[in-house]
């Protein structure tokens with residue numbers, strides 16, 4: 281069936297469409313309703329049904345004859361290790377670790393924080409939670425103690441799983457001081473910790489509430505999967521919003537499994553047995569969906585890569601992995617390709633490898649600039665597909681649906697709405713704009729399966745943040761255009777979320793870090809264009825009157841504050857000390873206008889501006 285017919289079908293009769301997709305999974309109890317609209321605008325999928333995501337990702341493939349097939353390949357250039365887990369081995373490790381969780385009192389519905397580097401134990405921990413119906417919340421290893429603490433407080437976990445260190449190129453990043461600090465901040469010092477002691481930084485002294493992973497699994501026994509309701513949460517993943525306080529995106533078991541499995545064939549065009557590689561981090565949604573769940577639900581081999589596009593050891597790392605493991609489909613962020621291109625613009629390293637197994641490159645996390653897209657196409661000689669999605673959706677909302685129909689690529693556009701997503705572009709009054717005009721990108725409700733049904737413990741915030749803007753629509757937070765051919769162009773955010781090297785950050789969280797400095801009276805952080813990372817944070821601070829500080833020392837301590845409170849990934853490009861911040865008469869800081877000035881774009885003076893002269897001062901500083 282061609283794309284347009286399938287797309288229409290998905291919107292005209294979502295029940296039949298998704299029931300057909302759901303039949304591809306094993307359910308322990310069939311659903312009573314495919315789409316439950318009894319509490320609009322809060323829709324649920326597959327209510328009454330029972331399923332286990334881990335069973336569908338592992339056990340069922342063993343039962344279907346895939347026991348010996350590689351399920352997970354851990355490829356770690358930073359430790360010089362490659363380790364393959366067959367479906368049988370991974371199932372066994374997960375089933376045993378699930379027992380460890382149970383022995384530590386974790387039950388169905390309990391939360392478990394996973395703060396780990398890119399090691400197999402992280403994947404095993406996630407799947408073990410899924411196996412017993414516990415809810416994991418993975419926190420990206422690059423986040424600092426305060427960010428981790430906020431997540432621990434919100435999720436109120438039964439235990440935490442972590443490791444002694446992460447490896448960033450040549451650097452060893454100790455995790456436990458951060459974890460200890462976070463647990464103290466969260467007033468959860470006695471929470472049980474299960475810790476992986478890595479040879480690069482062996483754990484010498486164990487906290488009284490800590491257990492070593494290897495000791496914990498030594499006498500544990502494999503346990504079976506526990507069926508859960510389709511609507512029960514599989515995980516919580518915190519993401520940045522407009523305020524500094526992260527939002528706990530909830531992922532339901534049933535809809536998630538159905539949608540993710542469907543995408544493997546229809547979007548990524550891979551079949552069971554194929555090797556699929558998402559070069560991302562398990563701490564982000566791409567890692568959850570396309571390192572862990574989707575490839576395993578589909579019976580593929582997935583790759584867990586503990587390395588970087590450059591420097592581990594060089595800009596040929598991706599090509600080496602593709603050749604060595606015969607990767608068919610690669611998924612990463614455009615920033616990774618910009619980094620490779622900067623090191624090896626003529627693709628000389630590529631000539632050393634046979635990447636003929638590769639059929640498609642998918643990019644997401646930020647808009648792929650046409651230049652990077654064309655360079656990647658020329659180098660790889662395969663279709664390069666920009667696709668658009670977000671933590672909240674968990675899977676692509678706009679893409680070139682390679683397994684349905686390969687559409688023409690328009691550089692700069694993530695192509696068309698994916699079946700299930702009724703994407704509309706509305707003006708600020710909620711009226712649909714004509715094709716070709718820009719506006720707020722919204723999705724008409726209901727969202728398809730797998731999308732967030734709520735925010736953890738905060739239905740009101742879910743409603744306020746996403747559903748209240750225009751009745752009957754979900755607010756994506758992105759702005760852009762739908763063209764005459766139905767291609768979507770995602771051009772910017774409408775809120776204070778920025779995207780640094782594919783990592784989503786809230787300027788509010790960075791501002792909270794800057795304001796902790798006793799000399800700072802007021803501050804603003806904006807995202808400015810960056811050739812490598814897409815965007816980088818830029819800070820502006822107003823000092824308390826009478827402050828007599830050394831400017832270099834002040835800048836250094838402000839940058840350190842961001843690194844230690846948010847994380848090194850959020851390191852600002854620079855901090856400027858200004859006399860005043862540009863504001864509207866109601867006191868709102870004009871971040872959007874500052875950003876346009878910083879990026880050298882034209883800007884209009886907002887009618888409500890308090891004092892236009894302040895913008896001139898900012899422009900002079902940025903010159």
Ligand code: COA
Pocket residue numbers: 420421422423446448453559560561564566588589590612613615616619644645780781782783812813847848849850851
């Ligand atoms: N744990 C601890 N620290 C981390 C970390 C992690 N998981 N990830 C990044 N950091 C640190 C880095 O060590 C670095 O610290 P430093 O400032 O002390 O050197 C800082 O955060 C910034 O790191 P990064 O954003 O990775 O920048 P970089 O300049 O080191 O590398 C790229 C640039 C483009 C190579 C890199 O950002 C990259 O690989 N991006 C791809 C991102 C991606 O796959 N995103 C997934 C979304 S789909």
Ligand code: AMP
Pocket residue numbers: 519565643644645646647648666667668669670671672694756757758770771772773779782783784
């Ligand atoms: P995250 O939740 O971290 O995945 O970030 C989601 C946000 O990243 C989206 O709302 C967009 O702002 C941006 N984004 C992701 N993919 C794309 C893309 N292909 N094109 C444009 N923006 C994107």
